[in-house]
Amino acid sequence: MQTTEKKPIRSGGRNARRATRAATDITMLPGLTRALPVCEVMDHDQVTRIDNASMSILENIGIVFRDPIALEDWRKAGADVRGEVVHLDRGLVRELIKTIPSDFTYHARNPDRNIRLGGKHSMFIPMTGAPFLRDLDDVRRNPTLDDLAMFHKLAHMMPALHSSAHHIVEPYDHAISQRHLRITYSSMKHSDKTFMGMTTSPKNAEDVLDMCAILFGEEFMETHPVVTGNCNGNSPLVWDETMLGAMRAFNRRNQPVLCSPFVLGGANTPASVAPTVAQLNAEALSALAYTQVVRKGCPAIYGHYLASVSMKSGAPMAGTPEISMMNFMIGQMARFYDVPWRTSNTLGGAKTFDAQAGYESATTLSAVMHSGANYIWHSAGWNEAGMHCSTAKFIVDAEQCAMAYRMAEGPRWDDFDEGMAAVADVGPGGHYLGHPHTLENFQRAFFMPEMFDNNSIEQWQAAGGIEITERALIHARKLLSEYQEPKLEQSTNDALLDYIARREREIPEADALNNDY
Secondary structure, eight states: OOOOOOOOOOOOHHHHHHHHHSOOOOOOOOOEEOOSOOOOOSOHHHHHHHHHHHHHIIIIIOEEEEOHHHHHHHHHHTOEEETTEEEOOHHHHHHHHTTSOSOEEEOOSSGGGOEEEBTTEEEEOOOOOBSEEEOTTOOEEOOOHHHHHHHHHHHHHOTTOOBOOSOSBOOTTSOTTTHHHHHHHHHHHHOOSBEEOOOSSHHHHHHHHHHHHHHHOHHHHHHSOOEEEEEEEBTTTEEEHHHHHHHHHHHHTTOOEEEEEEEEETTTSOSSHHHHHHHHHHHHHHHHHHHHHHSTTOOOEEOOEEEEEOTTTOOEEOSOHHHHHHHHHHHHHHHHHTOOBEEEOSOOOOSSSSHHHHHHHHHHHHHHHHHTOSEEESOSSEEGGGTEEEHHHHHHHHHHHHHHHHHHHOOOOTTHHHHHHHHHHHOTTOOOTTSHHHHHHHHHHSOOOSSSOOSOHHHHHHTTOOOHHHHHHHHHHHHHHHOOOOOOOHHHHHHHHHHHHHHHHHSOOOSSOOSOO
16 A cells, blocks of 8 residues: 655765766757657558548548537538537548648747757657646655646756646646646746646636737747647547637647547547557547638647556556557558657556556657657656656656657767777777777767666665665755746736736636636
8 A cells, every 4th residue: 555654865875965066967958850760560551541440430420529619610611510420521631631730840938949840850748737746755745836836847957858848737726717827827937948738728728828928929929839738539539618619729829739539448449459549540630620620720739648448447557568559550640641749658557656667658658759759748757647746757757758869869970980990999809998089979979877876786785775766856856956947037927927917816716627707
């Protein structure tokens, strides 16, 4: 049984003190340009078979759009609307999705942190949505706004994370009806990387976009993506009014949304990989097409959330071979349609940061990198099927993303001739440790993880016998002690706070999402 008693974190002895003195490089890695070949598990005929099956679903079974505005939009676009069920001709779908940009650039408030997305260009984004956290003492508890700020600060300082996301954890000390305002401000205030916007209701989405207009300017947003929304489908084959209203809010202001069927394989999809992908593909295509009905040419991202379901307990599972295969297949389908796509990264169901957490996350991370995903979400902190964000795992996951980034860049050839000259210099039986080529290249030649201990057991014991959870929490404290806020311009900060104050007066405090004010 898991407990929540506070566990002491040892100082870590000599190695920890040495690490504390060392300078921390928090320079964000550029957006990843992948050189790693993608893993394609389907041949052309199988890709076509999935496409035909998905188009047959759209034409003959149809997709439920539980939203009168969307139904009217589809009628005007020429779809066959029968009650709430929209039947989409494959020719109409193909014509609509052709106008989705195959790649675009996210603009951060710090232009040095702009990120290109699509094609061979990818980015890593932390997890979001956790109702609990494991904190700096590894205690599982409800989060506050200060805890959310802590994760935004850590995201800002982790080189391989390209976004501060949004509600990494839910701030329980603020009313649900008003919470989205403080979440958005925290994303903007504590990091100058790009971020996500809340889509928990259409009104919330509009508030987020109004705050983005204060930060970036309304006209700038007309031609520049600055924020990402996520809209989850209700599999099987349903899009609801809340998600569609939020989707329209983002589309109308030319901001990208992730069109994400929520897959629990075997529960809300067939109990088989290929038919699951066919259903998911149909659901994603219907939403992608709708974005172009709302605003032709606006950026949109083929999304999904993937989990398979244990037929023993009904619990969602991560790190399974079927999830890896589905990622490979969905990557092929997104490339077939020439649209950017999103996946989920270091997922897992472990209750603590244990071996299960590591295995699950590493399995999925490897598949994600070989699938060619673009928007790589849930890349840091996810544990317990998303029920908590682990501070320790957040740190280690982010370093794992940096390692994956290095792998996906492919081999470097810029020093090949110098390296071969070193072979001739050293000759048989020598060593390279003091060679000029080694001294010049050792820092970049091989990735040296900070969170892994590769010393002998005697060295490890002498340094305090620190295991990875403690090591990561020590590092998190160090980062937070060194954090420097990337200040907003005073006039912008004042305008954002004025907007929040006005909206908090207009929106009654309630334990429910705001749909009316």
